[in-house]
Amino acid sequence: MEAYQVLTIAVAIGGVLIAAGGLIVSIISLRRSSATEAQTLRLQEKQEELTELQLQLHKAEVGKYAGSVPTDAKHRSADIRVSLEGTARHSRFVIRNWGYGSAKDIKLEVYPLKGNSSPLVRGDADEKLPIPRLSPGSDCSIIAALSFDTGSTFDVKWSWVDEDGSHRHESSRISL
Numbered sequence: 562m563e564a565y566q567v568l569t570i571a572v573a574i575g576g577v578l579i580a581a582g583g584l585i586v587s588i589i590s591l592r593r594s595s596a597t598e599a600q601t602l603r604l605q606e607k608q609e610e611l612t613e614l615q616l617q618l619h620k621a622e623v624g625k626y627a628g629s630v631p632t633d634a635k636h637r638s639a640d641i642r643v644s645l646e647g648t649a650r651h652s653r654f655v656i657r658n659w660g661y662g663s664a665k666d667i668k669l670e671v672y673p674l675k676g677n678s679s680p681l682v683r684g685d686a687d688e689k690l691p692i693p694r695l696s697p698g699s700d701c702s703i704i705a706a707l708s709f710d711t712g713s714t715f716d717v718k719w720s721w722v723d724e725d726g727s728h729r730h731e732s733s734r735i736s737l
């Protein structure tokens with residue numbers, strides 16, 4: 562056998578060994594990916610079970626509370642709460658009625674702790690405030706334009722009139 566034939570056989574054997582190595586790597590990768598896929602499917606099934614259980618729990622809680630709606634005027638009052646929600650670029654003050662009664666004439670005052678200007682957008686706030694009526698479970702949002710000039714923490718005061726005509730007011734410090 563001549564030298565070029567030996568060299569050709571050695572190159573061919575080297576190519577076969579490289580191909581065999583690639584085949585082994587691809588088989589290992591395939592087995593790992595199928596194991597990962599099986600685990601993902603198991604996790605997805607568990608997530609669906611958990612979602613179903615949460616839905617059943619929520620339905621049970623709603624059913625429990627639906628049967629216990631208070632009828633006397635004291636417990637049918639509005640429970641107005643204010644929060645600052647969203648991101649720094651898309652934030653808003655959300656006024657919610659968590660109580661069992663309606664609220665009328667809801668007013669909101671915002672005082673920045675740091676900064677000089679109010680985050681309330683004049684056109685939006687002027688149009689929506691005071692809120693004429695807020696039913697139980699409903700909410701109203703007001704755009705908050707946050708910047709370095711306004712800060713992100715505020716003292717907030719709000720007031721409303723309950724169904725029975727009593728005036729109520731609350732205050733809190735909120736931040737994004």
